[in-house]
Amino acid sequence: MAAKKSQASKPSAVSKVVSSTPVRNSAVPPKSIAAVSKQMAAPSYDDIALRAYFISQSGTGSSEDENWFRAERELRAGV
Secondary structure, X not given: OHHHHHHHXXXXXXXXXXXXXXXXOOOOOOOOHHHHHHHHOOOOHHHHHHHHHHHHHHOOOOOHHHHHHXXXXXXXXXX
């Protein structure tokens, strides 16, 4: 009977390893704001050119420069 108590009170080796893993309970580091904004704030030249073209064709455009700046603003804002 004494042998059963000693075995029952010991945790198994598997559960001991899993519960004590240092990586398991660590927090995931957040991405830096600079890295996220760098990915989102840079529309490509072709994207801006295409949007400026559609602005000019819509009838609501202005000069080529104004269409370009408007297209860049819209793409950076995520419109």
